[in-house]
Amino acid sequence: MLSVVSRVFRAPDLRRKILFTLGIVVLFRFGQILPSPGVDVAAVKRCLGGTRGGLAEMVQLLSGGAMLQLSVFALGVMPYITASIIMQLMAVTVPRLEALRKEGKQSQITQYTRYLTVALAVLNATTVVALARTGQLFPGCAERVLRDESLLGVGVLVAVMVAGSCVVMWLGELVTDRGIGNGMSILIFTQVVAVFPSYMSTIFTISPAGGVVMLVTGVFLVAVVVFVEQAQRRVPVQYAKRLVGRRSYGGTSTYIPFKVNQAGIVPVIFTTSLLFVPTLFANQLPWLAPYLTGDHPLYMTVFFLLVVGFTYFYVSITANPVEMADNIKRYGGFVPGVRPGRATAQYLGFVLSRLTAPGALYLGVLALLPLIAFALLRDPSTQQNFPFGGASILIMVSVGLETVKQIEAQLQQRNYEGLLR
Numbered sequence: 001m002l003s004v005v006s007r008v009f010r011a012p013d014l015r016r017k018i019l020f021t022l023g024i025v026v027l028f029r030f031g032q033i034l035p036s037p038g039v040d041v042a043a044v045k046r047c048l049g050g051t052r053g054g055l056a057e058m059v060q061l062l063s064g065g066a067m068l069q070l071s072v073f074a075l076g077v078m079p080y081i082t083a084s085i086i087m088q089l090m091a092v093t094v095p096r097l098e099a100l101r102k103e104g105k106q107s108q109i110t111q112y113t114r115y116l117t118v119a120l121a122v123l124n125a126t127t128v129v130a131l132a133r134t135g136q137l138f139p140g141c142a143e144r145v146l147r148d149e150s151l152l153g154v155g156v157l158v159a160v161m162v163a164g165s166c167v168v169m170w171l172g173e174l175v176t177d178r179g180i181g182n183g184m185s186i187l188i189f190t191q192v193v194a195v196f197p198s199y200m201s202t203i204f205t206i207s208p209a210g211g212v213v214m215l216v217t218g219v220f221l222v223a224v225v226v227f228v229e230q231a232q233r234r235v236p237v238q239y240a241k242r243l244v245g246r247r248s249y250g251g252t253s254t255y256i257p258f259k260v261n262q263a264g265i266v267p268v269i270f271t272t273s274l275l276f277v278p279t280l281f282a283n284q285l286p287w288l289a290p291y292l293t294g295d296h297p298l299y300m301t302v303f304f305l306l307v308v309g310f311t312y313f314y315v316s317i318t319a320n321p322v323e324m325a326d327n328i329k330r331y332g333g334f335v336p337g338v339r340p341g342r343a344t345a346q347y348l349g350f351v352l353s354r355l356t357a358p359g360a361l362y363l364g365v366l367a368l369l370p371l372i373a374f375a376l377l378r379d380p381s382t383q384q385n386f387p388f389g390g391a392s393i394l395i396m397v398s399v400g401l402e403t404v405k406q407i408e409a410q411l412q413q414r415n416y417e418g419l420l421r
Contacts, residue, residue, distance in 0.1 A: 070128070124161075237333045
């Protein structure tokens with residue numbers, strides 16, 4: 001292990017990037033624990049110790065414990081991630097954005113994503129502050145968490161949260177440009193990892209045997225997630241040899257890698273955000289409130305079906321078999337045993353549909369694990385839930401694998417020796 005670390009820090013450029021990334025992570029965590037102006041920190045801590053539903057725990061986990069603490073970076077990376085998902089969906093449905101994507105004008109699409117992030121941050125911050133002002137952010141807690149509930153005080157609090165979301169977006173872009181790995185992925189990885197020690201210590205305090213079972217289950221889940229995330233179907237592609245002048249081109253063989261989990265974590269995050277909306281208005285709809293708890297069978301069923309359905313939808317709009325087949329045919333390639341053109345597109349679509357089925361079921365089951373934990377791992381005296389499962393492990397494993405691959409690639413560029421021998 002020490003030799004691996006020494007090889008990483010021996011390269012000056014790589015060492016500078018890693019230290020820069022760690023510095024941004026520390027600054028990001030400081031902003032997540034820094035309270036916003038006008039927030040009663042003591043009252044918030046007392047309300048956090050009360051009863052919360054499973055979905056609130058999941059939102060708290062994905063925000064690194066900052067959302068319900070009303071900190072400066074309370075919104076975290078969720079507005080930017082939601083905006084990125086929306087722009088990806090619009091890039092294949094809006095002709096103007098689709099033309100920009102095909103022309104390679106990614107900077108303009110990125111600028112639109114920033115504008116949408118600010119708009120979503122304003123909407124999210126206004127909703128969170130309004131819920132905190134009316135007492136609906138912490139159901140069952142009668143304490144006032146805002147010292148100043150006037151229009152000016154609420155406006156300042158919303159402005160601070162929106163500005164914090166913009167700073168988080170800027171920090172993520174800095175890590176992408178000057179650090180190691182994808183900036184937003186590193187920040188959401190930080191959010192998830194930051195709250196795990198407190199959750200695990202609480203589990204061991206209440207039940208040491210349950211903590212041991214949780215750790216063993218966690219190790220098994222990590223192994224399963226690593227196996228599935230690395231699994232892929234490689235469709236072989238051969239390119240015919242072409243003679244241009246006195247030079248010959250082509251005559252090579254390659255493959256198209258189709259991952260089993262082609263959609264990544266996007267369906268889980270989108271479904272969580274979608275189902276959090278009716279939960280916010282549960283007090284206005286008393287007949288709907290019992291069905292919005294994380295341990296209700298109907299809620300689990302709807303959550304699972306939405307994850308599976310959105311996985312199919314996301315894969316269908318991000319992976320276009322017709323466009324792949326046209327690109328292969330344009331450069332003189334073909335899939336062995338399949339005619340170029342329409343037949344190749346049908347074959348690639350068939351492969352994608354076959355892979356999406358287990359991938360969607362895998363994501364659905366993985367996303368249900370925290371909700372099942374809400375129902376089983378609950379202490380009767382405190383009525384507290386402890387999320388440990390699918391989405392968090394998927395984020396940690398996928399971001400960790402991608403970061404290690406980037407570090408290994410940079411090491412191989414310098415001395416042809418990877419991070420892991």
